[in-house]
Amino acid sequence: MDLYADALYGYALARLHDPSVAEDLVQETFLAALGGVAHFRGRSSVRTWLTGILKHKIMDHLRRKYREGPRRDTAPDGREFEGFFDEHGAWKRKPTRWAADPHRLVQQQQFMETLFECLAELSERAANAFIFREMEGMTTDELCKLLDISATNCWVILHRARMKLRHCLEVNWFGNTGKEGP
């Protein structure tokens, strides 16, 4: 157990950003693994096997949460992004150039903190939709099932998340004041 506990905890924490939930899910994973050890055929490494169980636990956790939670953020709203576009549908605040390399940026803890702060400003559903779509490469089909919403709402949520996240990063990290960049 000691061998894998930290790895599993790290995995859950990176995706949920909630230590107490992550701890609970790690515990559930080990208990499930104990019950299902007969099914482990050694086809994958133990770590991969446990991570697979944990991933299911994370999905279950989110699914339960969304079933119970309010759904007010799912309906498309015509007036959305009013601050982003003018009455002709043109950018009010034009996207500026980002001179950055994802490879280097991802290693900067401060940047990742800014990114997760920006994600925290979204609804939890939108933030999770973004994380699971872009981090896990989850298909929109899977995502819809997870969030318990229609495909259309799924796209709306992702669109909203990307738009707001990009904007937040531009303001808070790429540090432009609305002037046009190079």
Add this chain to the structure above:
Amino acid sequence: MTHWMFDCREISRLVSMSMDERLTLYQRTGLRLHLLMCRYCTRYRRQLFFLRELMHRYSRLCDTRSQEVRLPPETRDRIREKLRQAAAGR
């Protein structure tokens, strides 16, 4: 600034959608033509893919870095105890 038949607001929606789904021919054509002429939407699109690339890398980084994250010792003990109980109860 509007180009051809879609404005930037609509294009931003199509850009996002194109990252998850195959667009219709009409949408694809409109998107391509608009992007040819609008550098802001081109930037927008590039930055969304930039964020995708970044999150992918972050995912991989988390997997390699998880050695640095430690499960709190109390939790570790609690889980060990639960496992012991569960194993005894089987």
